[in-house]
Amino acid sequence: MPKLKTIEDLKKLRDEAQRDIKVRLETGTKITVGMGTCGIAAGARETMHAILQELEKREIEAHVTTVGCIGMCIKEPLVDIEQAGNPRITYGNVMPDMVPRLIEEHLINGHVVEEWVIGRLHTSE
Amino acid sequence: MRELSLHILDVLENSIEAGATRIELWIEENLESDTLRIVIRDDGRGMSEELAQRVLDPFVTTRTTRHVGLGLPLFAAAAERCNGGLWIESTPGEGTTVTATFQHSHVDRAPLGDMAATVMAVSLSEREVDIHYKHSVDGQTFELDTADIRRELGVIPLSHPRVRKWLQSLLAEGLETLRTPAS
Numbered sequence: 245m246p247k248l249k250t251i252e253d254l255k256k257l258r259d260e261a262q263r264d265i266k267v268r269l270e271t272g273t274k275i276t277v278g279m280g281t282c283g284i285a286a287g288a289r290e291t292m293h294a295i296l297q298e299l300e301k302r303e304i305e306a307h308v309t310t311v312g313c314i315g316m317c318i319k320e321p322l323v324d325i326e327q328a329g330n331p332r333i334t335y336g337n338v339m340p341d342m343v344p345r346l347i348e349e350h351l352i353n354g355h356v357v358e359e360w361v362i363g364r365l366h367t368s369e
Numbered sequence: 370m371r372e373l374s375l376h377i378l379d380v381l382e383n384s385i386e387a388g389a390t391r392i393e394l395w396i397e398e399n400l401e402s403d404t405l406r407i408v409i410r411d412d413g414r415g416m417s418e419e420l421a422q423r424v425l426d427p428f429v430t431t432r433t434t435r436h437v438g439l440g441l442p443l444f445a446a447a448a449e450r451c452n453g454g455l456w457i458e459s460t461p462g463e464g465t466t467v468t469a470t471f472q473h474s475h476v477d478r479a480p481l482g483d484m485a486a487t488v489m490a491v492s493l494s495e496r497e498v499d500i501h502y503k504h505s506v507d508g509q510t511f512e513l514d515t516a517d518i519r520r521e522l523g524v525i526p527l528s529h530p531r532v533r534k535w536l537q538s539l540l541a542e543g544l545e546t547l548r549t550p551a552s
Contacts, residue, residue: 250539251521253535254518254521254522254535255521257522257525257531257532257535258521258522258523258525260531261522261525261529261531261532262523262524262525276495277490279378279382279490279494280382281379281382281439281440284370284375284378284379284382285370285375285439289375289378289483289486289487289490290486292486292489292490292493293483293486293489296489296533296537299530300534305530305531306530307526307528307529307530308493308528308533309493309494309495309528310490310491310493310494310495311494311495311496312382312385312386
């Protein structure tokens with residue numbers, strides 16, 4: 245791997261990212277994908293990949309993180325979407341082909357896709 | 370599971386659950402000796418000898434939400450089907466090493482699959498963990514250590530959209546060079 249080049253790239257990236265990080269961490273969108281054995285076997289890695297591709301395609305800068313099993317294995321792949329000021333929504337059985345609609349309706353149009361929702365957590369704010 | 374990279378991800382997730390802060394993932398493909406060797410070493414809380422022996426039994430798990438753990442037994446079965454095997458070494462308080470071997474050309478050997486997505490899934494873990502991924506195919510090696518990347522990034526997380534995109538392309542390009550014969 246061309247080490248010098250990548251480290252220069254990284255430094256540039258860091259400087260760019262530094263500028264907008266505060267804004268994003270405070271007001272941004274956070275997407276969480278369950279990645280326990282149950283999730284992996286149900287296709288969660290592919291779902292995560294589809295989410296990354298779709299966000300990039302639509303130029304949406306949301307945070308994506310993975311977590312272990314949270315105990316609703318039958319509903320895997322599980323995807324949580326959290327937006328500042330809104331309840332945290334958990335979607336179940338999210339397959340890669342459902343991702344474009346999920347991103348479009350929830351993140352772009354701001355409508356929860358009710359038929360796929362399996363849980364909702366109201367934050368105290 | 371259809372791909373070995375999914376079994377690998379499953380073991381990596383076990384390491385994260387065990388509180389690991391650093392994971393070494395080494396994959397060696399040697400076409401001459403017709404072997405594929407996967408080593409996953411973590412600095413997590415480790416297991417007692419007794420649990421390390423029992424963990425290959427599908428009815429054992431450390432989790433409390435459900436009492437059946439299938440990850441390691443499935444991986445072991447996949448290796449054993451291909452003239453290989455799976456070994457676990459663990460020391461409480463120090464960490465765990467899982468080693469799996471396969472006959473590379475075995476007809477039942479699942480493809481490695483999307484290693485880039487597996488490494489991404491760990492890099493994006495909510496629990497901060499570093500992964501040192503080293504993959505060689507007949508002497509050609511690709512290596513990536515998220516600890517090096519994190520050091521450069523300072524407070525910027527690996528999950529930052531721009532960092533994540535950069536990491537994805539780095540992995541894709543690196544893995545591509547492994548599949549291209551040396552000139």
